[in-house]
Amino acid sequence: MNVAVIVFPGSNCDRDMYHVLTDVFKLNATYFWHEKGLPKNIDAVILPGGFSYGDRLRSGAIAAHSPIIKDVKKMAEKGVPILGVCNGFQILVEAGLLPGALLKNTSLNFMCEWTSLIVENNTTPFSNKLKLYQKIPIPIANGEGRYYVDSETLKQLKKKNQIVFRYSDTVNGSSDRIAGVCSEDGNVVGMMPHPERAAESQINPNDNKPASLIFESLLNAIGVQN
């Protein structure tokens, strides 16, 4: 079982994600620099958060053109579980792997705070261990985290069950309080909040179990007994 953690210039949650995958959930994980190719035996791909290319042009816009994205797209087509967190989500959107766009928060500020998610789709590789409408205490940390889709696309998202997580309160002005979405096939998931910051009891002031289930869902999806 091998999970690829992709590192772009300016990624800064790569090490956090790696720690949680390996030390907490005992998965094999490997860093892949954005210029490398992905080997065929990868079971899941994670695009961690950060400020790839210093958020120049638009968050995620430059990283979406990295050489490795070609391989990520191929894996996406093959149905390999792919998760983008925060900047990783922005990159997946910019790469066209997920619908919508991420705009500046309505507060116009960077926001770092604990919030609560509601599970809207528990069939993806990153949510299958969660209960529908279960709440997840989790932190956000972003300046451009307001998910936006036009009303037609929103209808489609709802129809195709592509909304994975919603904020339980209005946090940043996202369309329909969307915090995370998936591809039509469900294997590509993007979310703005940081599950890797909420999966351990030591650093989660509320309850770390729900966020842990995001990782346990992945273990479940790629066939690792836990």
Place this chain on the structure above:
Amino acid sequence: MSLESGELDDLTLKIGRKPTSTELQIVAAEWSEHCSYKSSKKHLKMLPMKGPLVISEKGYDSGVLDVGDGYVITAHIESHNHPSAVEPYGGAATGVGGVIRDILSAGTRPIAIFNGLRFGDIEKDLHARWLFKNAVKGIADYGNCLGIPTIGGEVEFDKCYSNYALVDVAAIGFGKKKNLIKNHAKTGDIVVLLGGATGRDGIGGSQFASDSLESENRSAVQIPDPFIEKLIIEAILEARTENLIHALKDLGGGGLSCAVSETADALSIGIEMDVDKVHTRELNMNPDEIMVSESQERMLIVTSNDKLKKLEGICKKYRITCSVIGHVTLDNMMHVKKGEKTCANLPTDVVANATLLDRPSKKPAYLENIENEKKLKPILDYTKMMMKFIASPNIASKIWVYGQYDHEVGIRTVVKPGKDASVLRLDNGKFLSAKIDGNPKHCYINPREGAIGCFEEACRNVVCTGAKPIGMLDHLQFGNPENPEIFWTFLESLKGITDFAKYFEIPCVGGKVSLYNETPSGQIKPTPIIGILGLIDKTPLSTQNISKGDCIVIVGQTKNEMGGSEYFEYIHKFIGGKCPTVNFLESKINMNSVLNVITKGLVKAAHDCSKGGLAVAVSELCMTYQIGCNISLEKVPNQKLDVDRILFSESHSRYLLVLEKKDLKKLETLLKKSKVEYNVIGVFGGDHIRFNKESKNIIDLSVDKSQKIWFNSLKELVLHG
């Protein structure tokens, strides 16, 4: 940009000839107050710098403490006051960048940022509000992009900072002891400049910072690029792991002049370099400009020729430029060439060691009558007053500030900002607690006692998380040292800090002096800042809910020490009175006893009593944990004080402890045994914060209402004025 007249003679005498223009620039930068510490260095030696955990190495820009199991933490503090007063966004951002590179210089990964911010009266002063808003944004944008959590700090507003800004940034690093860079160099080693291109920004920055802020010299302000800094951090750490670095130095104030001369002086080597080899951002930069440019995100590396290829490979991966600009020589000279032409050839010890000054000092005249109190207007409605007080910029929650800082990245933050001190988990199972504190209002009234108070307050804050203080950072910010009265206040603060550090055996692991903090409208109040690092071996005291029926105990005496209190200054608009003093023995007993009861697990929460006094400290607990309480003021150990003094005195060495009723007996036994002054002053419950004296209600606040005001007033003020 020039030397003072006596210094030119001094230089001429030392080198035995007239200096060249490049030499003048180099020496002017290096001999500036900012780089040379010429006014303060003689006196700073009084601080205790050694301790069982302190690791000292040649040429480190940060302090190093051994935290056991093969791990070290590094720490440093810097300010960027002059630049931030002119261009708050860039000034504050580059302040973060500079201190991060100091941490990196030791070969450790930066894991936390702290900031201390001071501005004028933002309630009335729109310019102060603009400075505040943009300095916060500068720190946020820089630190967030680097992925280093900004986990604590303090914000204060005082009229003495009108048209000015104090932006202090501290940083902490963490790493394996064996990975520390042990700076060394031998003849034939090469000198490499790595990172951002050298441009015309920040030229003369260190001299700019060593003068009064009379003209806004924008070209002296550096331009931030956190993305490049992030790449440099990763590249340097990779090069360190591969053993490619012999010596490492950050380029900060004084640019190349300072980095080259100080590296050479610290390692007792010479360096010959060619300005034509420096990668520049602009065409036709002359040698003088290249040598003193303070362009950001640059590091100087000494390595050997055989390691160059690997180093270049790492730089290529991160797409950052590195240039071989010179080599190490035997002769202890700093030899700067442009191609074949010599521009400067100076003994490194002359450049790196300005002649130290012994400035005269004199007790300021204003202190003669400062302790006298005037008759104050009686407060008719304390509840109304409290509502105004908790909304005031200095008392209000700073959530608007730290909510813009990523304080979670790195997944170490166990105790989050907004509490007494923030706590990080370390890889060896221990925890690091840290806090910075300052109090210019107290320091203005008594520079010595005020400085000691900042020291004790920072200690109290880390103690409240269950940590034992192991190291201290000091940052001494004063006005013009050429004024003997200002210099006296500097010396008094320094002596106070030294005395406290020695008594408590807390070594000073790093520090900074920032002088000439003045504007056309006057000098700033003495503003020493103290940062404390505390270590927790087992478990930190972290978030638990406070429940109905829990007791609240106060440790320590409340004294008639109202001078410099928020109550006097904000409510009564009065500057004067006697400021709080620390009784060292009492301080030690209280600190140790509180630490003891926390370590024994008897306490649910501990909170230090400081700005705004007991009334604010109790309210903060209630608003943070969203629960009411009933406090009996007659139970507070005090010297028969009037009710306003019990409520708002800012006496030191006081702690609030929250515990379950069942643990009270055990707690009292322990406190009695250590002869601590304490009392149970109230019980939690309900949804009102009530202070009573002999069953007469004095203050009655709704938790919900006050919480809303406390959390939102700063944001409302900044956004809507």
